[in-house]
Amino acid sequence: MNILVCVKQVVARDSVLRIDPDGKWILDDGLTFEMNEPDTYALEEALRLKEKHGGEVIAVTAGPERSASTVREALAKGADRGIHIEDERFAEADTFATAQALAAAIEKEPHDLILTGLQSDDSGFGQTGVVLAELLGLPHATIIMEIDASGNQLRCKRELEAGWYQNVTLPKPALLTIQSGINKVRYATLMGIKRARRKPFTRYTPDDLGIAVTARQRLQRLYQPQQTQQTEFLQGTSREISEQLVAKLRFEARVL
Amino acid sequence: MSVLVVTEQQDGHWHRMSLEAIAAGQEAARALECPFLVAVMGSNVSELAAEVAAKRVSEVVLLDDPCLEQYTADGFSQALRQAIDQLQPALVLFPHTYQVRDLAPKLAASLGKPFVSDAIGMRVENKRPVFVRQLFQGKLNGDVTMEDEGPHFASVQSGAYRADAVEDGASTAAIRSLDLSIDAAGIRATPQQPFREAKDAVDLGAAEIIVSVGRGIQDPDNIPQAEALARALGGELAASRPICDNGWLPLDRQIGSSGQTVSPNLYLALGISGAIQHVVGMKGAKTIVAVNKDPGAPIFEIADYGIVADLFEIVPALVEILEARE
């Protein structure tokens, strides 16, 4: 079974973000980057399916130069090949442009299954996987918590709202977007990191793939959200803060 | 030109966010000075259409077909493609539900159009909508515009518009039943009936005090500290999704869109950033206290009392004071 897994490099969690002077995106310098968290679960699921059913796992990203390290991380964890569609504009591209690039690269590879995360931690569109499926003409299912690929069809467990689930079957090939918590992700071993260096790594430019990176939706301005609720911030030493809080909960909010 | 809201129902019951989307649509249609249409889709849902006809809407559009009995991305997008063909709306709005996450990107992409997901607000500039959405996990907001001509697609975040803001109509609106021809063979997925895992062991819905831990707790070995605080307050322990994903607490203690919804008197959030999927599960709490070392954490936007500090300093101090009080 040949599995393509889409991984995106995003700014590390808990980073202090600074908006660039033209207010269109954040400043990259001084930041560290990591694999988008839901994508680590998608990659893990791909590796497990391959271990069960054989075949190949290919990790694909569309991103600026720095995102090559995320593809390498996927190779170190066990992906067989890497594809990097490189262009600075992918750092802040809209979902359609990104999906077009991913689709163009994926069309060149035989594929039974395509996995993506369900949402990116930076842009948070929550839709690139579904758009990609539509561009490739494939059926899809989203927010997946379990995959059974043993038969001719894919049997998947979808998460619904408020603790409900639903099983759904799809013909192969198909695209699934993976919810975090579907599995326990592995770490890269030293051996894996060494091996990764010798694994095939394809680099494309948008030109190579014959695609244009044009936006259909545009981020005009990025800014700090305005505080709407009047939060009362408590200050002092930990002891003072705690005393104030207990007093306020008792006498002001009357919840203790 | 018109604004079309696509509502969501399940077995004849509204999804609670459908009304919020209608409120958003009424506001958008007023700002864009155009007619306002509401689509009701499913199988045998004319009663729901009649309910909507009492609201301030120009026309209710009924997409009723046996193929729409159960949601499938292929079936629903076929139906909506036909509706859009016939109605030519400039803007199509959805509530940002899990079903819409599955459907709207496909529908928009099939027309080569943009879909602005999970918007928290909208205004009109130069006769075109400008949407506000959250980026970087709610740490920053962005103003988003759409290129080309419509139809444009967008979904609105849970709680961004108020269901009780929906205005009633002066008279009952007309209901237009669309002729659909859905190709059942084009529906590739076979969905089964929704189900629940073993019934929730703990029902946090009744808890009056909840101490909830997020990723800021850092290590499963630190959970007992939060537990001690919950005990000192006489409350229950709960968590954000990553804590349950990691197996540090059982799934039935997860608060949020895919977990439980609670409205205790006191919700104390320890090291929780305040992502919308968490917030929808607890924003009904009477009093919200947030302890977070990042002053920019979105949880402070809904907190009554905010403590910008290391939770490992605050929690032991709180436990000490509470225990001394007895």
Ligand SMILES: Cc1cc2nc3c(=O)[nH]c(=O)nc-3n(C[C@H](O)[C@H](O)[C@H](O)COP(=O)(O)OP(=O)(O)OC[C@H]3O[C@@H](n4cnc5c(N)ncnc54)[C@H](O)[C@@H]3O)c2cc1C
């Ligand atoms: C479809 C979907 C469904 C989802 N369903 C849910 C759901 O039901 N429930 C849910 O919770 N999430 C859900 N999520 C995930 C959600 O988007 C967030 O990723 C999640 O809520 C983040 O959890 P967190 O706040 O614990 O972690 P983070 O966002 O990583 O935040 C950790 C916080 O801890 C603070 N911190 C770190 N160390 C300390 C310290 N020592 N002292 C004080 N503060 C500290 C940091 O400043 C940070 O703000 C869902 C996501 C999607 C896409």
Ligand SMILES: Nc1ncnc2c1ncn2[C@@H]1O[C@H](COP(=O)(O)O)[C@@H](O)[C@H]1O
């Ligand atoms: N630039 C990208 N390169 C590779 N995969 C991506 C990229 N952008 C998004 N994805 C995939 O699409 C998923 C959803 O992203 P988004 O639509 O931005 O929320 C992510 O979890 C990734 O799996």
